[in-house]
Structures are given as structure tokens and as C-alpha cells.
Amino acid sequence: MNIGIIGSGGREHAICHMLSKSKKVSKIFCFPGNAGTNLIAENVNLNPDNFSELEKHCIDKEIKLIVVGPEKPLVNGIVDHFKGKSIKVFGPDKISSKLEGSKIFTKEICQKNNIPTSRFKICKSLDETIDYLKSVRYPLVIKADGLASGKGVYICNDFDEAKTASEEIFNGKFGSAHQILVEEFLDGEEMSYFIVTDGKNYRFFGSAQDHKRVGEGDVGKNTGGMGCYSPSRLLSDELEFKIRKKIIEPTLGAINRAGGVYKGFLYVGLMVKNNDPFLIEFNVRMGDPECQTILPTLKTDLLDILISCCDGTLNEIKINFFNTKSICIVLCSKGYPEKFENNIEIKNLEQLKLLENQSIFHAGTLKKKNEIISNGGRVLNFVSVSEDFLQCREEAIDLIKRLNWKNGYFRKDIGHKVIKT
Numbered sequence: 001m002n003i004g005i006i007g008s009g010g011r012e013h014a015i016c017h018m019l020s021k022s023k024k025v026s027k028i029f030c031f032p033g034n035a036g037t038n039l040i041a042e043n044v045n046l047n048p049d050n051f052s053e054l055e056k057h058c059i060d061k062e063i064k065l066i067v068v069g070p071e072k073p074l075v076n077g078i079v080d081h082f083k084g085k086s087i088k089v090f091g092p093d094k095i096s097s098k099l100e101g102s103k104i105f106t107k108e109i110c111q112k113n114n115i116p117t118s119r120f121k122i123c124k125s126l127d128e129t130i131d132y133l134k135s136v137r138y139p140l141v142i143k144a145d146g147l148a149s150g151k152g153v154y155i156c157n158d159f160d161e162a163k164t165a166s167e168e169i170f171n172g173k174f175g176s177a178h179q180i181l182v183e184e185f186l187d188g189e190e191m192s193y194f195i196v197t198d199g200k201n202y203r204f205f206g207s208a209q210d211h212k213r214v215g216e217g218d219v220g221k222n223t224g225g226m227g228c229y230s231p232s233r234l235l236s237d238e239l240e241f242k243i244r245k246k247i248i249e250p251t252l253g254a255i256n257r258a259g260g261v262y263k264g265f266l267y268v269g270l271m272v273k274n275n276d277p278f279l280i281e282f283n284v285r286m287g288d289p290e291c292q293t294i295l296p297t298l299k300t301d302l303l304d305i306l307i308s309c310c311d312g313t314l315n316e317i318k319i320n321f322f323n324t325k326s327i328c329i330v331l332c333s334k335g336y337p338e339k340f341e342n343n344i345e346i347k348n349l350e351q352l353k354l355l356e357n358q359s360i361f362h363a364g365t366l367k368k369k370n371e372i373i374s375n376g377g378r379v380l381n382f383v384s385v386s387e388d389f390l391q392c393r394e395e396a397i398d399l400i401k402r403l404n405w406k407n408g409y410f411r412k413d414i415g416h417k418v419i420k421t
Helices: 010-020 051-060 078-082 094-101 103-113 126-133 159-170 237-257 290-297 302-311 389-403
Strands: 002-007 027-032 063-068 088-090 120-123 140-144 153-156 180-184 189-198 202-215 219-230 263-273 276-283 325-333 358-362 365-368 371-374 378-386
Touching: 002 010, 002 051, 010 027, 010 290, 010 302, 010 358, 010 378, 027 051, 051 063, 051 078, 063 078, 063 302, 078 088, 078 094, 088 302, 094 103, 094 237, 094 276, 103 120, 103 180, 103 237, 103 276, 120 126, 126 159, 126 180, 140 159, 153 159, 159 180, 189 237, 189 290, 189 302, 202 237, 202 290, 219 290, 219 378, 237 263, 237 276, 263 302, 290 325, 290 358, 290 378, 325 389, 358 389, 378 389
Parallel strands: 002 027, 002 063, 063 088
Antiparallel strands: 120 180, 140 153, 140 180, 189 202, 189 263, 202 219, 219 325, 263 276, 325 378, 358 378, 365 371
């Protein structure tokens, strides 16, 4: 079978890598891919948001399955475009994708279905927001309603910070804004929980804890993720039962009643306090770098899982993971998440020798002539899988040091809450 993968980051390289191991996969095409996917697939310089052009290319190349990595094509309705056609698309439809496409849509589902989450208010103008901000307790959280590439969330410690955040959102920093979400700040520890679903059945697909802050000790500005470890140290049978019964099942039921068909990965972003889960957000795809951390521990053929979700037969297969631990460390361009330079050559990358338990997933890279160059803030993901978190981290750091990319930096403390040294 020929497969198409949409996206250009580390998540998509990890998906591409796992699918390339399947004996049932003939060829993989990436739209547009990166320098890493270029080694195991054919990169296609095509705009994946142009669904008609994508469809034509898939027909020409006999692609039978499209795997959607990022959220934007899902929110824009790629699944609906291909509905009833001969090409399967792994991902939720447009109605289901509103779980990520509109934070207010998700909050309203929580309210109607008693799903535990922070208290919130929807404000429909800047004036209304500022009036409300004068009467609330701080800190609080302000969110842009729509997609904002992970940057539309502000944790505000006082009125001035909240006012500035609200002005930026209503003034169009993340696109046209007609309403804004003001949330209570939740205390606790964050955790990522994943499922995969075929619209009727769902299965656990790993847990992780992401390090979003730029600085060691989890301080500084938020990023797209500086690293990650799996499984989460917080997960227990009791907590998992609460997550399923209080959050996942009511949400999937609400989506079905709204007319959506949710087929794909669901990322459940949680705040855990006193072993109780509170929903922070949903993503309608695998997280990044959680995907790169979890997939190397997967035992079951990934293609079988994707096809069973598309066909509504997930109940007929078992999903098994190796009983191991995994750490991913992200190598970033100097200056990220602020200003940084692109087009910096990464020498000697292809000469690095990896052990069987190690992976390097490209995130922000391009192949230019005979060079691999940087093309983003988060550039490479170094992953190690073993029985011990400390060993995982040491191996990943050793690889980064051996690469010795002068324009890169990374956090040396990924997984510090589970590693006692």
C-alpha cells in the first residue's frame, strides 16, 4: 500500500519511520516532509491545504491512505473532502476537529457534560473583557479561541498582563478574534494522555509528560516542547479510570450527538491535582514531541492501527507497547522561542551511528543540495528507549554532544521529576 503523510515536523518523521517498518507499506509520500523523511520516503512540495491538488496527486501515485499529522488540515475539513472516495484519511472530521479548532466549543461541551475543567468566562469584546478582568483573582489564563500554533495561551499574574494579552488577541495577533476565553488558573501537575478511536471504540495510546518551558527547572517562556518522557509518572489505574469516565467518554458521546465522527488520535491535556484529572485542552492529533517519545515503544504494526480506525474495526485488534521507558530531547536553534536563524548547516548528522534503541527524528530541517540545514526553532529530536529513564537521558545527551551542532541548544534536565541523581 502507498501512504501519504501530511506535515513536516518531528511527529511526522516519527510516523513515517514507524510506517516504513511495516511489510504492508510499499511507498510513503510526505507533504512536504523534511530532510529526515527524505531518507525513507518521497517528499512532495505540494500545499496540503489545497485538498483538490492533494487528491489529484494521491490518485496519480495510487496513495490509498493519508495520515494527517498537524491540526490545521483537520480543522479545515480534509476528512470531509475525501469522504466517500477511495482514499482513506486517518483523522477526525471537521465537526470533531472543533475540539482543537475552538477552545470555546470545547469549554461548552465540558459545561454541558459536567467534564472537570477550570471555571471560565467567554467575553465577546475587548471592553467586556477588560471590565471582567477588573473583578477577578490572579493568576488567570487567557486564550485565543481558534488555532494559534500553540502560542495563543497567556498565563497572567496581574491586570496589566491580562489587559495586554486581551488587546493582542482582539487586535488580530492570531487572526480575526470575535471572542476570548478567560479561565481560572489550575494548580497541579500537567500530563498528556492519548487514545486512538474509530468513532465507536477507543484504545489507550500512551501517556507522557512534556517540558514546555525553555529553561532548565521548567522556567522561562513557553515553547512548542523542549522534551518529553513516557510513560507519565502520574498515571495509575485509579486516575486512568477517572480520565476515561469523566473526560474521554462524555466528550466522544457529545461529538457523536453533534454529528461528528471521531476517527484518529486524541490528545488529552490534563492538570492532575490530588489524583483528580482536570481538562486543560484537547488536540485532535498526536502531540509533538510526545509522538516521537511514544511511538518507538509501540509493538503493534502502526499501519494496522490506522486502517482499523478508518474502517471502524478497532475492536478487532490489540495495541501492545513494550514495557520500557522513553525520553526525547529537542535540539533547538539558538534564540528559540524568540528570534533565531534558519539555513544553518548541520554537519555530520548522517555519520552518527545509532544503537537499536535510539532514534533521531528531524523536526525543522531541509535537504539543500548535499547539505542538511536548519529550518525552524525546534530542529532535531533525540530519542532513547530503555528500562531506565536516566539511561535514556544520558544516551540522548551523548548523541547531541557527538553531533556538536554549534547553532543548537537543549535542556539537560528533561525527565528531572522521574530521575533521581
